[in-house]
Amino acid sequence: MPEANPMMPHLARIEEIVAETASGDVKTFRVQFLDPEVPFSHLPGQCAMVSVLGVGEAMISISSSPTRPRPLELAVKQVGRLTTRLHEMEPGDVIGVRGPYGNHFPVEDMKGKDLLFIGGGIGLAPLRSLINYVLDNRGDYGKIDIIYGARSPGDLCFKRELYDEWPAAPDTRVLLTVDRGDEDWKGAVALVPHFLEQVHPDPQGKVAITCGPPIMIKFTLESLKKLGFADEQIVTTLELKMQCGIGKCGRCNIGSRYVCLDGPVFTLAQLKAMPAEY
Amino acid sequence: MGGELKTASGGMTGVRSGVGSELAERAAGLLAGGEVRMFLGYGAGRTPLRVRPRHVLRPEAAGGLVWNEFCAPSLAKYLLEEQEEEGRVGVLVKACDLRAVKRLVADRRVERERVLLVGVGCPGVVDAGKVEALLARAVPGEMVEEAGVRDGVLVVQTRSGVREFPREEYLLERCLHCEDPNPRDVDLFVGPEVAPWPARPHDYAEVAEVAALGAAERAAYWDRQFARCLRCFACRNVCPACSCRECCFDVWEPMWLPREVSVSEQYMFHFTRAFHVAGRCVDCGECERVCPVGIPLMKLNRALQKEIAELFGVERPWEPQEKEPLAMYTPDDPDFH
Amino acid sequence: MRCLERKDLRAFLDKLASTASLVAPVREDGVVVFRPVPSGEQVELDYVNPVRSAKEFFFPQTEVMFRFLPSPMASITPVEPDRQIVLFGIRPCDLAALSLLDEVFLGGDYRDAYWGRRRELTTLVGLACERPDESSCFCTAFGITPGTAEGADVMLYPAGDWLGVEVLTPKGQALVDGALPGAGEAGEAGERVKQEYLNRAVPLGERVRPGELSKELDDRFDDPYWEEASRRCLGCGICTYLCPTCHCFLVTDVAKRDDGVRLRCWDSCQFKDFLLMAGGHNPRPTRKERTRQRFLHKLNYFVHRYGRYLCTGCGRCVQHCPVGLDMATVIADLRGVTQHA
Numbered sequence: 001m002p003e004a005n006p007m008m009p010h011l012a013r014i015e016e017i018v019a020e021t022a023s024g025d026v027k028t029f030r031v032q033f034l035d036p037e038v039p040f041s042h043l044p045g046q047c048a049m050v051s052v053l054g055v056g057e058a059m060i061s062i063s064s065s066p067t068r069p070r071p072l073e074l075a076v077k078q079v080g081r082l083t084t085r086l087h088e089m090e091p092g093d094v095i096g097v098r099g100p101y102g103n104h105f106p107v108e109d110m111k112g113k114d115l116l117f118i119g120g121g122i123g124l125a126p127l128r129s130l131i132n133y134v135l136d137n138r139g140d141y142g143k144i145d146i147i148y149g150a151r152s153p154g155d156l157c158f159k160r161e162l163y164d165e166w167p168a169a170p171d172t173r174v175l176l177t178v179d180r181g182d183e184d185w186k187g188a189v190a191l192v193p194h195f196l197e198q199v200h201p202d203p204q205g206k207v208a209i210t211c212g213p214p215i216m217i218k219f220t221l222e223s224l225k226k227l228g229f230a231d232e233q234i235v236t237t238l239e240l241k242m243q244c245g246i247g248k249c250g251r252c253n254i255g256s257r258y259v260c261l262d263g264p265v266f267t268l269a270q271l272k273a274m275p276a277e278y
Numbered sequence: 279m280g281g282e283l284k285t286a287s288g289g290m291t292g293v294r295s296g297v298g299s300e301l302a303e304r305a306a307g308l309l310a311g312g313e314v315r316m317f318l319g320y321g322a323g324r325t326p327l328r329v330r331p332r333h334v335l336r337p338e339a340a341g342g343l344v345w346n347e348f349c350a351p352s353l354a355k356y357l358l359e360e361q362e363e364e365g366r367v368g369v370l371v372k373a374c375d376l377r378a379v380k381r382l383v384a385d386r387r388v389e390r391e392r393v394l395l396v397g398v399g400c401p402g403v404v405d406a407g408k409v410e411a412l413l414a415r416a417v418p419g420e421m422v423e424e425a426g427v428r429d430g431v432l433v434v435q436t437r438s439g440v441r442e443f444p445r446e447e448y449l450l451e452r453c454l455h456c457e458d459p460n461p462r463d464v465d466l467f468v469g470p471e472v473a474p475w476p477a478r479p480h481d482y483a484e485v486a487e488v489a490a491l492g493a494a495e496r497a498a499y500w501d502r503q504f505a506r507c508l509r510c511f512a513c514r515n516v517c518p519a520c521s522c523r524e525c526c527f528d529v530w531e532p533m534w535l536p537r538e539v540s541v542s543e544q545y546m547f548h549f550t551r552a553f554h555v556a557g558r559c560v561d562c563g564e565c566e567r568v569c570p571v572g573i574p575l576m577k578l579n580r581a582l583q584k585e586i587a588e589l590f591g592v593e594r595p596w597e598p599q600e601k602e603p604l605a606m607y608t609p610d611d612p613d614f615h
Numbered sequence: 616m617r618c619l620e621r622k623d624l625r626a627f628l629d630k631l632a633s634t635a636s637l638v639a640p641v642r643e644d645g646v647v648v649f650r651p652v653p654s655g656e657q658v659e660l661d662y663v664n665p666v667r668s669a670k671e672f673f674f675p676q677t678e679v680m681f682r683f684l685p686s687p688m689a690s691i692t693p694v695e696p697d698r699q700i701v702l703f704g705i706r707p708c709d710l711a712a713l714s715l716l717d718e719v720f721l722g723g724d725y726r727d728a729y730w731g732r733r734r735e736l737t738t739l740v741g742l743a744c745e746r747p748d749e750s751s752c753f754c755t756a757f758g759i760t761p762g763t764a765e766g767a768d769v770m771l772y773p774a775g776d777w778l779g780v781e782v783l784t785p786k787g788q789a790l791v792d793g794a795l796p797g798a799g800e801a802g803e804a805g806e807r808v809k810q811e812y813l814n815r816a817v818p819l820g821e822r823v824r825p826g827e828l829s830k831e832l833d834d835r836f837d838d839p840y841w842e843e844a845s846r847r848c849l850g851c852g853i854c855t856y857l858c859p860t861c862h863c864f865l866v867t868d869v870a871k872r873d874d875g876v877r878l879r880c881w882d883s884c885q886f887k888d889f890l891l892m893a894g895g896h897n898p899r900p901t902r903k904e905r906t907r908q909r910f911l912h913k914l915n916y917f918v919h920r921y922g923r924y925l926c927t928g929c930g931r932c933v934q935h936c937p938v939g940l941d942m943a944t945v946i947a948d949l950r951g952v953t954q955h956a
Contacts, residue, residue, distance in 0.1 A: 005728035007680050011689055054685030054870035080893025081531055093687030241892050243866045246725040250863035256919035275836050278898050323939050324954060325750050330939035333846040411645065419746030506648060512851035512937060528888055537867055537880035539676045568937040570853050571666055572646040
């Protein structure tokens, strides 16, 4: 039965923990399965159910790209019981991981198009998986603009990539903004949706992919509409409480859709056809 | 078949149910005059033995209100949720329901001035669950077509005939103990006052019965009751003494009550609840009435009531007290050393 | 179809109890519930339906999924259900509910190991309904009848002083071969009895047929009805926990320093913390959203996903909801029909 039981986590060792933010409220966990044969291959946008045995499970989006499959990377913000326990752990500690779950960003449909990424705070985690996937398949995609914001400069995640790697990639721009700057901050000070309107991207031939806190997504969607993006050109992800991740526990439905099976990635066109209960 | 019931000789003739349209008129008037934004009363239920709570927001809708011997549910607990909205709420109360409202007011969870109490004299209400169980054994499956009270006897018509139930058999247990069926200190009173009937004393016989069992037998008794518990929280949700803003059973950190259902967790749940409402239980019996699996919850509440009555010399522990015995402290407390 | 004299029914149950764990309805403190019984003597035969449905024998209120040594060391020991049971006296509505839950737990890309194993380990002996409760049973609204045997291994059809015994699966055959070796054939009389059960009218079911309701509900998410009806909801879990088709669960760990169990426990969409997220956001903050979720899930969302209504008309919510916010009432209200005769 163990092999055939989807509720059974695979044990995984934490190899490295990286504090992403100045306050340390977001950390990236690099993990390796104890059994290297564990079948776990994901696509950008998919999630993993992470166990701290003794505390419980939580659905976490995978921030590493499938083009760089191991270690698996999970960027986690400390918000509740489980994430607090996880943040107290150290390299060498063992957690449980099962998945991958959910759908993924439409990497095939995006081919040949320009990509506009709009992220806020920890919302960059799933986008990072896609960005690195696209950069590793650079020839398949057009120009890349990455708009990313956080409350303060210290709250920006994945700084090495933001400041060094991504700007150095061909035809790739990284545009940063913060809600509140500090004396060293030379970049934009604006909320993400306002900043997006200032950048004023042309919707022609583009797909916009946005992920961040619900309030940011709400206003970003409005800004994108103002800029002329069609509902089909806008892709976002939803987050809802989950218990099983496999469509059984009845927790994460929005109307007849289950976020764990049919999401987390939805186009705005799909979202508009669903009840606004998320 | 399980039981024999007495056939009513007069059929359904002269069976009375309801006290006319006075209530509907008063409720409509209160809503039309803006004195209340909502009127909480009763509407017809799925069978003639049952009513359901009815929240009336418009004077035109007041016509659906009923008042009769089947109006068992207490509406007091709804006041808690309705306080979240602005405005005053009118609520129909029997004498026993008034104790529940007083409880919520005493616990500072409901503001008295935001409630318009409409009292009604109550002849005693029908325990539908009890009557349905008797019918199910005697005439299984048969639907109740008509029901009402005639000369203190409940008359029920099903396909196969008309049966009658004596008062002791059909009344809700709390009604047997009722000392005054007319609510006092209300804002309005509708209908006639009802003459009191000889009340059964609060002698805690049901508590003594369980207490008389040996320890092992008593444990087996409660194990069996609690093994049926669904942990649906209906007992808590209907209870006028359970009004915490955040119930300890809903707290996850620390987790006082795991969702795990085991004998020990069931004891934890029921005993915590009983102790928490001790001294504040108004003896309405709503917890036991709504329990879908027949757990005799009032035996727990009454056991504590009895202790409080004896320890603190409280004559009527089910009435909200001027000085709450478990919520105050004096140096002459017998336990003070 | 075989034939069993009614006077031999208890002996048949004794036989079942001697070969496997027998679970059957018993009357306990006036309440009928399914319980393990040591012999046929304790079995209650005069009942409409046990108050708690049969689902808990496949989806227990608390299920140990595995044992573990807690993180940070962490190791896992699988736990597998292993008790063989014969469940006697399950009604057609609960049988139909199991087939609906098979779709949820066994269908799709992920097969639930616990549900699957418990289904394999159980033999179901169904009992046709001699006296459906006219004021709460409404199975026919969903195409089920007092004699629908689908899902049973063996179905019993009471007929006066005898019962028709229909064997429906190899598991049922093995059970009957073992416990009823000498039973006679019921012949045409058996078929006639079965047909009577299949054709039996269930009045409330006729009155609250959902018809095209599922389609109509596509456009009724914002219907003021939800707000109005939900005002009387107590927010308890009676409806969801008694329901044979509700299956929401949560996953929780119970651990000591060096030992722990991961549990899945029933949960209810009617509880206010059901969707409360770690950050404090709650997508269904009031009674209105929670009431709407329960009924739309059963009458619309599930139909979109699985092509069937998620209700079998067992009538438990009808009987036990303290405020009359039950499936029959809501269907009647939404369709603008009356549920009373």
